[in-house]
Amino acid sequence: SAAEKGGWSSFMAKEISEEPDAVANTIRGRVTDGLVHIPELDGLGDDVLRSIDRVLIIACGTAAYAGMVGKYAIEQWARVPVDVELAHEFRYREPVLSPNTLVVSISQSGETMDTLMAVKYAREQGARTLSICNTQGATIPRESDAVVYTHAGPEVAVASTKAFVAQITACYLFGLQLAQVRETLAADAVRALVADLQKVPDQLRDVIASGERIAELAHWMADTRSVLFLGRHVGYPIALEGALKLKELAYIHAEGFAAGELKHGPIALIEPGQIVFVIVPSPRDERSLHAKVVSNIQEIRARGARVIAIAEAGDVAVLPHADEVIRIPLASPFFEPLLAVVPLHFFGMELAAAKGLDVDQPRNLAKSVTVE
Ligand code: G6P
Numbered sequence: 001s002a003a004e005k006g007g008w009s010s011f012m013a014k015e016i017s018e019e020p021d022a023v024a025n026t027i028r029g030r031v032t033d034g035l036v037h038i039p040e041l042d043g044l045g046d047d048v049l050r051s052i053d054r055v056l057i058i059a060c061g062t063a064a065y066a067g068m069v070g071k072y073a074i075e076q077w078a079r080v081p082v083d084v085e086l087a088h089e090f091r092y093r094e095p096v097l098s099p100n101t102l103v104v105s106i107s108q109s110g111e112t113m114d115t116l117m118a119v120k121y122a123r124e125q126g127a128r129t130l131s132i133c134n135t136q137g138a139t140i141p142r143e144s145d146a147v148v149y150t151h152a153g154p155e156v157a158v159a160s161t162k163a164f165v166a167q168i169t170a171c172y173l174f175g176l177q178l179a180q181v182r183e184t185l186a187a188d189a190v191r192a193l194v195a196d197l198q199k200v201p202d203q204l205r206d207v208i209a210s211g212e213r214i215a216e217l218a219h220w221m222a223d224t225r226s227v228l229f230l231g232r233h234v235g236y237p238i239a240l241e242g243a244l245k246l247k248e249l250a251y252i253h254a255e256g257f258a259a260g261e262l263k264h265g266p267i268a269l270i271e272p273g274q275i276v277f278v279i280v281p282s283p284r285d286e287r288s289l290h291a292k293v294v295s296n297i298q299e300i301r302a303r304g305a306r307v308i309a310i311a312e313a314g315d316v317a318v319l320p321h322a323d324e325v326i327r328i329p330l331a332s333p334f335f336e337p338l339l340a341v342v343p344l345h346f347f348g349m350e351l352a353a354a355k356g357l358d359v360d361q362p363r364n365l366a367k368s369v370t371v372e
Helices: 011-017 019-027 046-051 062-078 113-124 162-181 187-209 212-220 235-250 259-264 289-301 333-354
Strands: 054-059 082-086 101-107 128-133 146-149 226-231 253-258 275-279 306-312 324-328
Touching: 011 019, 011 333, 019 162, 019 187, 019 333, 046 162, 054 062, 054 113, 062 082, 062 101, 062 162, 062 235, 062 333, 101 113, 101 162, 113 128, 128 162, 146 162, 162 187, 162 333, 187 333, 212 324, 212 333, 226 235, 226 259, 226 289, 235 253, 235 259, 235 275, 235 333, 253 259, 259 289, 275 289, 275 333, 289 306, 306 333, 324 333
Parallel strands: 054 082, 054 101, 101 128, 128 146, 226 253, 226 275, 275 306, 306 324
Antiparallel strands: none
């Protein structure tokens, strides 16, 4: 009903507006003295966190993209190998697991059948299981050794938005706690990252306040038949998420690519007028990925692409190369996905609205896929 939407045009609009709170509420109660302590992990025990030699993240849909962001962060900080796999692929290939494998499932509903069956399989194989879940008391957390709840609040729109940023936040917190326990990051380094993470909710409020420009762009593009998304490092899963949202909501062909893969195929798709969103890494990133992505932009621009860059405030180097620049506030490079994804959530929603579609209930999709 209109009352449930709290004055918003759709549940999705309301839920995007709640993305800052979803991040803030997921952090709340899990930082002590500037360091991460997730009380729910006490049951698992520090010995287990120290002894695991592998983390395997399993999920479906948007939750799997959150897991991909988590992989970059957890592996970098805690120096433990992390893989991400779609639950339905995982469960049918007899994966090799051991008691030192920690299987982390990510699920908004906690009821996705493939993810649940993957967790059960992992337990049978003797692996430890941790659930990152948004729904209290759902089946997947009940089947897991431990659960870290995301506190995004109930999500109604079929396409996941606020749960996604909360899932990424939970992965960051888990990665930081793992790094503390395994002593792979110094306490000061953890404190600096935690302080930056705590700034993200306010930064997200700024991003949301500038959503009008996105709405304009989306309305101009209502007739577009194909949109590409490029990203690199933690921006890569965000490119995949941006593309998924357009498919789900606006029924437009969209694909996300790793920017480094451009010359291995996707660049052949570029013809004059092709719209390409590019998530530009921070110029402050130590890996100097910024220059590489700017050069990707030049390559596609030379072939007629219309480039919409999502770039950090103060990044002037990108300006001469993009047709449009959407600004996000300065954050630690690892936390940029939280800021960069919000304009893409807006874009998917606005383009669907411009086409007169039901953004909360896209055709053929269910909020929770509890069958195979
Ligand atoms: C469905 C929903 C998606 C969601 C996916 C995984 O496909 O439409 O929005 O990302 O399921 O759901 P889960 O509840 O496991 O996160």
